[in-house]
Amino acid sequence: MAERELQVQEKQQVAGAAEQTKPGLLFTPAVDIFETEKELVLLADMPGVKPADLDIDLRENTLTLSGEVLAFETKDEQQVLSEYEVGKYYRQFTLSEVIDQEKIEAAMDKGVLRLRLPKVEKATPRKISVTAA
């Protein structure tokens, strides 16, 4: 696994999202989602998004991530070679587990978002013992 060579992943442009008021490109960030007994953790690659420019929204089981990326180039710079495009990140998920909305934690580090979504008490699996009536 560690010996694998990284391949260029073409950035996936978002199709079908509601139209934007501001012009610009929208991309889907690559994410990992995993689950432990107590929480759901989401990791998303959003290079270029500052912690302040990230917007996380959860309502009615729909989680929306959107990250604004500002242009890095100064005005005097001219493009010589362009292999990737820069744009906003946008992605939505429907959460199947019941999430404790109060306890959601988000951390942005080196362009990677780590979002912890704790499950509510009710959703954590519990052993149910059957008693004979």
Added chain:
Amino acid sequence: MTYHRLFDFPVRGWKNPFEELDLMKRRMERLSENFRSRKEFSGYRSGVFPALNLTEDKDNYYVRAELPGLETDDLDIQATVNSLAVSGERKIPAEGDNVRYHRKERESGKFSRIINLPDAVDPEKISAGLSNGILTVTLPKSEVARPRQIKVN
């Protein structure tokens, strides 16, 4: 194929009667490709990770790459007068034994890339920074390559 030779038959022109059609097809494809690519990203692709953007202003070249989650220690940058080599490894640490994945789209692995610069730079003065997952390498143009204002007398 030998039977052609038995008769006085124009062999050359008949090897592939569809040759002309193939050629036409290829030309049409190229034409429609040109139309299509105008809408999409028309950038150059090398197929080597990481994808780089190169810009320039009067004094510097800037090379940028999206490298989310990388530490400065994971990167190795080397430069000569006219080339820049970027290599490293992206590590995604394991999350423990009791996790079950729903999705795994982020990739880890090693990479190594070299690009040629359009003009000479000063390798001594190159600087690099990593912020929010974006690598920016600033390469000052060497004195020789810098544009000079010429006064008209």
